[in-house]
Amino acid sequence: MARSLAVLVCLAALLAVPPATAGAPLPGDETSTAIAASVGTTQYDSTDMTANPAVDPAACGEFEGFSNTMWFSYTATRSSATIVDVNSFVSPDGSTDYLAILFVYARHGSSLDLVGCNAYPATTNFVAQAGTTYLIMVGALGADDTGEPALSDHGGTFNLMISAIRGRVLTSRFHVSDTFVDPDLSDACGFDVTVSFDDRGADKTFFSSSGVHMVTGFINGETTFTAGGHTVKFTYADGFRDRLDGLFTIVGLPLKVWLDGKLLSVDSGQLVLDQDGNPVVDRGHHPVFYEGVDICALLAA
Incomplete structure (x- = not known):
C-alpha cells in the first residue's frame, strides 16, 4: 500500500510539471516583438536575429531572400517629411559590417501597407502622418544579390536613423x-x-x-x-x-x-x-x- 501511494505521488508530481516550451522570440525578431524606435540615431545588433518567411517580406525589386531580419515600431507624433536610414558599416574594425536592406510599412489596423523599401543605400523617404505607427524592418541581403559573400547572409551592427524634417x-x-x-x-x-x-x-x-x-x-x-x-x-x-x-x-x-x-x-x-x-x-x-x-x-x- 505504501509503495502504491509513493508511485501515485510521483506520478502526480510529474503531471504537475508543465511541458517544455520554445524560448520566447528575441526583441525585434518578430513583428510582435518590434522594438520601439524614436527620432534620432541608435545602434543595434542583428547577429542573433532570424528570418520568418511567414511574416518577413519576400522581395524588394530585384532583391529577394533576406536573413537576420529585425523589426522596429515608430509612431509619428506629428505629420512631417521623414527619413529612415540604415548604416550597416559602423564597426571600428569592419568585423560586423554587412549589406543591409530597409523596409517601412504603415500599420492600419491588422494590415501592413508598404511605404517603401531600398538597398544601396538602405534609405526611405516618406511623409509620416501624425498618430500612425510604422513598422521598420532591417534585413541582410544575400550573396546571390550582392556578389559579396563576406558582407552577405548574416547580420551585424548598424545605426538606425529616423529624422522628422521641420520645414521643407x-x-x-x-x-x-x-x-x-x-x-x-x-x-x-x-x-x-x-x-x-x-x-x-x-x-x-x-x-x-x-x-x-x-x-x-x-x-x-x-x-x-x-x-x-x-x-x-x-x-x-x-x-x-x-x-x-x-x-x-x-x-x-x-x-x-x-x-x-x-x-x-x-x-x-x-x-x-x-x-x-x-x-x-x-x-x-x-x-x-x-x-x-x-x-x-x-x-x-
Missing part, C-alpha cells in the same frame, strides 16, 4: 578622407596602387506635401592614385541636381586630371543623364566621361 528642406554636410592600397586596382594594374582622397560637400533634399521632389548637392575634393613614383590626380568641384523625374543633371563645374603635377585633361560644362547614365544633353567638353582614364597605363609610364 533638409541640408547635410560632409567631409571624408582616407588613404589605402586599393586591392582591386592593384590586381588590375599588376602593382600596388595607393589611393588617397579628401572630399567635402553638401546636399539638400527638398520635400513637398507628397514627399521628396528634388535633391541637389555639391562636392569639392581630390583623389590621388600613386605608384612607382608617379601620381594621377583628379580634382573636382561638381554640382548636381536630381528632380526625381528620371534625369540627373551635372551642373557643369570642372573635373581636372593631372599626371605628375601637369594638367592632362579637363571636363567642363553641363551634362544631363538618363536613368541608365546615358547623356541626353551635353553642353560642354567631357573627354573623361566619354573615354575614361587608364590609370594603370599612366602610372606605369
Whole structure:
C-alpha cells in the first residue's frame, strides 16, 4: 500500500510539471516583438536575429531572400517629411559590417501597407502622418544579390536613423578622407596602387506635401592614385541636381586630371543623364566621361 501511494505521488508530481516550451522570440525578431524606435540615431545588433518567411517580406525589386531580419515600431507624433536610414558599416574594425536592406510599412489596423523599401543605400523617404505607427524592418541581403559573400547572409551592427524634417528642406554636410592600397586596382594594374582622397560637400533634399521632389548637392575634393613614383590626380568641384523625374543633371563645374603635377585633361560644362547614365544633353567638353582614364597605363609610364 505504501509503495502504491509513493508511485501515485510521483506520478502526480510529474503531471504537475508543465511541458517544455520554445524560448520566447528575441526583441525585434518578430513583428510582435518590434522594438520601439524614436527620432534620432541608435545602434543595434542583428547577429542573433532570424528570418520568418511567414511574416518577413519576400522581395524588394530585384532583391529577394533576406536573413537576420529585425523589426522596429515608430509612431509619428506629428505629420512631417521623414527619413529612415540604415548604416550597416559602423564597426571600428569592419568585423560586423554587412549589406543591409530597409523596409517601412504603415500599420492600419491588422494590415501592413508598404511605404517603401531600398538597398544601396538602405534609405526611405516618406511623409509620416501624425498618430500612425510604422513598422521598420532591417534585413541582410544575400550573396546571390550582392556578389559579396563576406558582407552577405548574416547580420551585424548598424545605426538606425529616423529624422522628422521641420520645414521643407533638409541640408547635410560632409567631409571624408582616407588613404589605402586599393586591392582591386592593384590586381588590375599588376602593382600596388595607393589611393588617397579628401572630399567635402553638401546636399539638400527638398520635400513637398507628397514627399521628396528634388535633391541637389555639391562636392569639392581630390583623389590621388600613386605608384612607382608617379601620381594621377583628379580634382573636382561638381554640382548636381536630381528632380526625381528620371534625369540627373551635372551642373557643369570642372573635373581636372593631372599626371605628375601637369594638367592632362579637363571636363567642363553641363551634362544631363538618363536613368541608365546615358547623356541626353551635353553642353560642354567631357573627354573623361566619354573615354575614361587608364590609370594603370599612366602610372606605369
